[in-house]
Amino acid sequence: xxxxxxxxxxxxxxxxxxxxxSSASGKTKEAFIDALLKEIxxxxxxxxxxxxxxxxFGGGTPSLLTKDNLDAIFNQLYxxxxxxxxxxxxxxxxxxxxxxxxxxxxxxxxxxxxxxGVQSFFKEDLEYLNRIHSSEQAIEAIKRxxxxxxxxxxxDLIYGIPGASDQRWNDNLSIAFDLNIPHISSYCLTIEExxxxxxxxxxxxxxxxxxxxxxxxxxxxxxxxxxxxYIHYEISNFCKDGFISIHxxxxxxxxxxxxxxxxxxxxxxxxRQWNTANITKYISSINNEIIxxxxxxxxxxxxxxxxxxxxxxxxxxINKEYLKHHFNKEYNxxxxxxxxxxxxxxxxxxxxxxxxxTRTGKFIADGIAAELFI
Ligand SMILES: C[S@@+](CC[C@H](N)C(=O)[O-])C[C@H]1O[C@@H](n2cnc3c(N)ncnc32)[C@H](O)[C@@H]1O
Ligand code: SF4
Numbered sequence: 001x002x003x004x005x006x007x008x009x010x011x012x013x014x015x016x017x018x019x020x021x022s023s024a025s026g027k028t029k030e031a032f033i034d035a036l037l038k039e040i041x042x043x044x045x046x047x048x049x050x051x052x053x054x055x056x057f058g059g060g061t062p063s064l065l066t067k068d069n070l071d072a073i074f075n076q077l078y079x080x081x082x083x084x085x086x087x088x089x090x091x092x093x094x095x096x097x098x099x100x101x102x103x104x105x106x107x108x109x110x111x112x113x114x115x116x117g118v119q120s121f122f123k124e125d126l127e128y129l130n131r132i133h134s135s136e137q138a139i140e141a142i143k144r145x146x147x148x149x150x151x152x153x154x155x156d157l158i159y160g161i162p163g164a165s166d167q168r169w170n171d172n173l174s175i176a177f178d179l180n181i182p183h184i185s186s187y188c189l190t191i192e193e194x195x196x197x198x199x200x201x202x203x204x205x206x207x208x209x210x211x212x213x214x215x216x217x218x219x220x221x222x223x224x225x226x227x228x229x230y231i232h233y234e235i236s237n238f239c240k241d242g243f244i245s246i247h248x249x250x251x252x253x254x255x256x257x258x259x260x261x262x263x264x265x266x267x268x269x270x271x272r273q274w275n276t277a278n279i280t281k282y283i284s285s286i287n288n289e290i291i292x293x294x295x296x297x298x299x300x301x302x303x304x305x306x307x308x309x310x311x312x313x314x315x316x317x318i319n320k321e322y323l324k325h326h327f328n329k330e331y332n333x334x335x336x337x338x339x340x341x342x343x344x345x346x347x348x349x350x351x352x353x354x355x356x357x358t359r360t361g362k363f364i365a366d367g368i369a370a371e372l373f374i
Pocket of ligand 1: 017018019020058059060061062092093094116117118119156157158187188189190191192
């Protein structure tokens with residue numbers, strides 16, 4: 001069981017808060033698609049005949065791909081990999097791309113799950129974030145996708161946006177619930193260094209974020225999700241029963257994955273590798289049959305810290321057997337000594353198989369992980 005991630009590095013315009021790798025110029029797109037098709041073939045031994053149970057088109061904006069682009073990519077994937085017939089195949093889509101024609105086209109591809117970047121249903125927030133679409137476009141895109149038979153939909157919502165009151169955040173969630181969306185990913189706005197928003201805030205041209213607003217809105221998020229029967233299965237991810245993101249869960253459960261396209265990361269249990277985050281270099285190198293990547297063998301210390309960080313954030317928690325099986329006595333002693341304080345203060349609870357965050361613990365997950373690190 002393994003996953004494939006495909007990075008599509010193009011956007012119509014850059015959102016001011018985003019530091020994901022993408023270009024607002026589509027000039028190289030067709031040359032990139034040719035290179036991607038070659039990379040799919042060149043990398044086919046990386047997962048060593050594992051069956052693929054998830055494919056994820058991320059970006060950037062994968063909904064900018066044409067039907068021809070997608071057909072060519074899928075033909076190549078099915079030619080070189082063993083893909084499970086029930087594989088979860090997700091495509092990140094921006095609401096302004098999802099016209100009726102586009103959704104019908106996508107229905108005629110193997111894509112069976114949409115991840116829509118809604119961020120907010122309110123104009124003021126979309127303007128603050130420099131999003132290209134309107135709230136109406138987002139609502140129409142969701143309804144159209146549902147009417148066309150896409151039931152497995154997730155949306156991204158951002159909280160902690162300067163100027164967005166708690167009431168507006170509550171209203172955002174109510175709109176999502178009314179739309180019957182089975183999976184919601186929700187992140188607190190982070191101001192990434194080097195982004196346009198970082199610059200604007202530093203120059204006093206955009207309202208700064210307020211940490212307390214972020215905490216309050218996370219509380220609202222958790223409460224409203226519970227009231228509406230969503231499972232809080234990872235700090236930023238909520239779903240109705242049966243709608244867990246298999247692809248993302250596989251990352252958190254240390255499963256293998258192959259990343260294709262510029263800036264994409266791959267993991268095969270022992271090492272991690274990442275492609276160049278430069279479209280021109282990516283294309284020219286692949287055209288010379290060389291995959292432009294760097295890699296590192298993960299030390300035991302890195303493997304342990306990564307396991308703690310990712311598993312702690314999930315509903316499944318840190319598995320006791322996994323710790324015993326994968327790490328030596330020294331690591332286990334370190335863990336046993338350091339976990340005590342969190343059990344005492346009830347930020348972590350345990351059951352027969354695992355340690356997991358309590359509601360209070362969810363506010364300080366990264367801090368707890370840092371204390372448990374080697
Ligand atoms: C790869 S990105 C975007 C995918 C798609 N192109 C879009 O714009 O919707 C995935 C998600 O990360 C979240 N995100 C990106 N940058 C963020 C930031 N600085 N703070 C909070 N959330 C962020 C957004 O919710 C975004 O939808
Ligand atoms: S948030 Fe999405 S659309 Fe906006 S720049 Fe980032 S990847 Fe592109």
